[in-house]
Amino acid sequence: MNTFPETHYLNAPEKGIKSWLTTLDHKRIGVMYLWAVIFFFLFGGALAMIMRSELFFPGADFMTANFYNKLFTLHGAVMVFLFIIPAIPAGLGNFFLPIMIGAKDVAFPRLNLASWYVYLAGALIAVLSILLGGFDTGWTFYTPYSTSTDSAVISVVLGAFIMGFSSILTGINFIVTIHKLRAPGIHWFSMPLFIWGLYATAIIQVAATPVLAITLVLLILERTLGIGIFDPAMGGDPVLYQHFFWFYSHPAVYVMILPGMGIISELITSFSRKKIFGYKAVAYSSLGIAFISFLVWGHHMYTSTQSVLASTIFSVLTFLVGIPSGIKIFNWLATLYKGSIRFTSPMLYAFSFLILFSIGGLTGIFLGSMGTDVHLHDTYFIVAHFHFTMMGGTVIAFLGGLHYWWPKMFGRMFNEKLAQILAVLIFIGFILTFVPQFINGLHGMPRRYFMYVEQYTFNNQLSTIGAFILGFSLFTAFANLFVAIWKGKPVGDNPWGVLGLEWKTTSPPDPHNFSVTPEITHGPYDYDKVLAKPTLDL
Amino acid sequence: MNNTHTHHITPLWIYLVVASALMVLTIITVAVSNIDLGGFNVLVALGIASIKALLVAFFFMQLWWDKKIYLVIFSTAMLFLTIFLVLTMFDTQTRGYINPEMDGRIKPNAPMYDTMESTSTTH
Amino acid sequence: MSNAETHPTYLQHHFADAEQQMDAAKTGMWVFLLTEILTFGGLFIAYAIYRAWNPEMFHFAHKALNASMGALNTIVLITSSLTMALSIWSMQHDKKKQTFWYLMATVLLAATFMVVKYFEYSHKFHLGQLPGKYYTYTGIEGANPHIFFSIYFMMTGLHGLHVLIGIGLIIWLMVRTKKGHFSSKYYTPLEITGLFWHLVDMIWIFLFPLLYLIG
Structure with missing residues (x-):
């Protein structure tokens, strides 16, 4: 029988809401981020359910076109800025980065807490713009529509601007922590791959987010002063806005996926109990993806008036992303080969990721080629593609990471059988939701419309049914996790029997991460040398 | 010391x-x-x-x-800035190469110049 | 660093020693400067593209700026960078009084910069050389001169904001110097604020020729 530690970060040094709101402990800040992002994820998910219900029948059912515009814009903005960008780095990353490199905290704990408050302030301003009438520009705020519509663009743009600062602060903190606070004995190439993912993510956060900040400032000034940079009526160039926006937002999609890939590296090696295949290749491919992500933004603009020469260059560069992504996928497959695989719930999410992300990535290659993109641009094919990467990739990896580390974070076990069933259900619901959208997109159904012609009905109905399966199972999966915090059985230090440094401390961890300074005797993936016994009955 | x-x-x-x-x-x-x-x-x-x-x-x-890492960070900033500038200008400077009518921007003069009593703002 | 001095008051608990703490602070500051460079970079790129599109208009419009005031401000900011560097040099030699006065000089020079800027701005406001749709000046040839002034005001405005923030930070340093928080063993806040201040100077070094001296 496993015991629950007496002192841990949840009850020490103090208990109570005030001690949480003023905490400098990276673990508590990570948990507070998690509560916030999970809340916004469920909120954004509920918006998606409303949209899918409207789309069940071809005609207008229970809302106006205008309302639908505001709905998909809010869904996109909430999911991108409020949920997916902070979810893994600021939530799980904050909690585990210092523990996994044997540090006591991140380099700048006060900045870390500040970033949470900044994030929350930005999120509230963005969401409260619903009260000002909502905004209907799409999450991309393209000019000239965003400078001419009378909806509440300024407040949501301000919210995104403020959240950008939070992202920058997290990025600075992580870069410095990884550079300066690794425990003696942990070198660059003995760091867990999750840390490499976070490092690559942080580079993108600090290099790209400032450009978003200045872009959004320019957009606000364009609306208020008519400065003539982006607004064609004032002599500006709307395509230039798209350059500015995507210089941030394309790298930002790798802010979403890179830490997810880091989690998958952890899960695959942990549950196939085999040393990761090609450690350095996986580590460098994270940096490779981060760098290439800055070279490809123009592939969002093939059908704008971007010059053909630029489009061609961007198309060629876009194909390069396939190389480091492929390196990762094949190294994971090679790791699985002849491993002794345990089909735990985190591992099921990892398998799910491999399939869904590969589909998302490959359809990305279709879209990267200019000719194909002209046909598919602004159809449901795009919608399906980025949901396969963002949701099939990042959200699935996030869920895998949550299930993997939840016992460590709260010291108690969720219902594993139920979690496994839900992982499968989420996979089925996901496929059912988004594969029909690929087909509709190929047949030319445009995105962002609340009505459609009858030929698209069948696939839309499949998609809506899938969405409800997905929504129900996601909700239940989170409920399963939360119930565990109160009802779960204590798990012991190392429930899964794996080698990462985070499993050497108690579950939940000591306020100072390790009550005894851990001795680093092996790397995180040395399954060929060391065996660890799971404290759970697997 | x-x-x-x-x-x-x-x-x-x-x-x-x-x-x-x-x-x-x-x-x-x-x-x-x-x-x-x-x-x-x-x-x-x-x-x-x-x-x-x-x-x-x-x-x-x-x-x-100082430590070379600071120089690396500084150079990284310059590198990303150069990428941003060069790739954007590949578009803005070459729009007319194939379709000359796409050259330049959409509207040469902002509307407020029409109401200003001016003789010198013509292009 | 020897063990006898491992628990100075300025050392935070999660760092192993003062050297690690200083390194972390400096690395953090440099990464922050990277974000600053890219923030200003967006404006520099807007500038480059609009200048490439409208070379004549930029040429005509830049004549509305007063190059001697710009040159004066360049000299003022370079001098302030020197005094900032000297304040750190003084602290490295434990000359704390001298540090204080160099910081004071830096603040005064920065304030001079802002005063010159104020005269430039108010002159342009007076003439109607305002950004965007508030532009009413008719004496400049070429298409859309308001864009030049939009860019001018955004770049110098963002830069001016940084000067103001710098003034605030340096005053904070003066207070801490007076209170005796720094010594030749610990002066990291001086050093990283210095980095910030030199970057502000560096950005002006580019703004000056690009805005005031278009050939």
């Missing part, structure tokens, strides 16, 4: 020489701007500004002596 390996102490004369060089370069750049070199004016101006910026970075900001 036992910590010279982390704290390089720059001799005073270097600061004074660098500051004087910055002043002289400022005077040169103003002087050169009054000579018409055609397209070279902007290159000379940017060249002198870059030399000044590097003097500030290497000596005032200590990059010359």
Whole structure:
């Protein structure tokens, strides 16, 4: 029988809401981020359910076109800025980065807490713009529509601007922590791959987010002063806005996926109990993806008036992303080969990721080629593609990471059988939701419309049914996790029997991460040398 | 002082020489701007500004002596900025290559000029 | 660093020693400067593209700026960078009084910069050389001169904001110097604020020729 530690970060040094709101402990800040992002994820998910219900029948059912515009814009903005960008780095990353490199905290704990408050302030301003009438520009705020519509663009743009600062602060903190606070004995190439993912993510956060900040400032000034940079009526160039926006937002999609890939590296090696295949290749491919992500933004603009020469260059560069992504996928497959695989719930999410992300990535290659993109641009094919990467990739990896580390974070076990069933259900619901959208997109159904012609009905109905399966199972999966915090059985230090440094401390961890300074005797993936016994009955 | 390996102490004369060089370069750049070199004016101006910026970075900001990682961070910023500039200008400068009607921007004159009593804002 | 001095008051608990703490602070500051460079970079790129599109208009419009005021401000900022560097040099030699006065000089020079800027701005406001749709000046040839002034005001405005923030930070340093928080063993806040201040100077070094001295 496993015991629950007496002192841990949840009850020490103090208990109570005030001690949480003023905490400098990276673990508590990570948990507070998690509560916030999970809340916004469920909120954004509920918006998606409303949209899918409207789309069940071809005609207008229970809302106006205008309302639908505001709905998909809010869904996109909430999911991108409020949920997916902070979810893994600021939530799980904050909690585990210092523990996994044997540090006591991140380099700048006060900045870390500040970033949470900044994030929350930005999120509230963005969401409260619903009260000002909502905004209907799409999450991309393209000019000239965003400078001419009378909806509440300024407040949501301000919210995104403020959240950008939070992202920058997290990025600075992580870069410095990884550079300066690794425990003696942990070198660059003995760091867990999750840390490499976070490092690559942080580079993108600090290099790209400032450009978003200045872009959004320019957009606000364009609306208020008519400065003539982006607004064609004032002599500006709307395509230039798209350059500015995507210089941030394309790298930002790798802010979403890179830490997810880091989690998958952890899960695959942990549950196939085999040393990761090609450690350095996986580590460098994270940096490779981060760098290439800055070279490809123009592939969002093939059908704008971007010059053909630029489009061609961007198309060629876009194909390069396939190389480091492929390196990762094949190294994971090679790791699985002849491993002794345990089909735990985190591992099921990892398998799910491999399939869904590969589909998302490959359809990305279709879209990267200019000719194909002209046909598919602004159809449901795009919608399906980025949901396969963002949701099939990042959200699935996030869920895998949550299930993997939840016992460590709260010291108690969720219902594993139920979690496994839900992982499968989420996979089925996901496929059912988004594969029909690929087909509709190929047949030319445009995105962002609340009505459609009858030929698209069948696939839309499949998609809506899938969405409800997905929504129900996601909700239940989170409920399963939360119930565990109160009802779960204590798990012991190392429930899964794996080698990462985070499993050497108690579950939940000591306020100072390790009550005894851990001795680093092996790397995180040395399954060929060391065996660890799971404290759970697997 | 036992910590010279982390704290390089720059001799005073270097600061004074660098500051004087910055002043002289400022005077040169103003002087050169009054000579018409055609397209070279902007290159000379940017060249002198870059030399000044590097003097500030290497000596005032200590990059010359400090850990190389700071130089790497600084160079990374410049690299990303260059990528941003070059790839964007591949578009903005070549829009007319295949379709000449796409050259230039959408509206040459903002509407407020129509109401201004002016004789000189025509293109 | 020897063990006898491992628990100075300025050392935070999660760092192993003062050197690690200083390194972390400096690295953090440099990464922050990277974000600053890219923030200003967006404006520099807007500038480059609009200048490439409208070379004549930029040429005509820049004549509305007063190059001697710009040059004066360049000299002022370079001098302030020097005094900032000297304040750190003084602290490295434990000359705390001298540090204080160099910081004071830096603040005064920065304030001079802002005063000159104020006169430039108010002159342009007076003439109607305002950004965007508030532009009413009619004396400049070329298409859309308001864009030049939009860019001018955004770049110098963002830069001016940084000067103001710098003034605030340096005053904070003066207070801490007076209170005796720094010594030749610990002066990291001086050093990283210095980095910030030199970057502000560096950005002006580019703004000056690009805005005031278009050939």
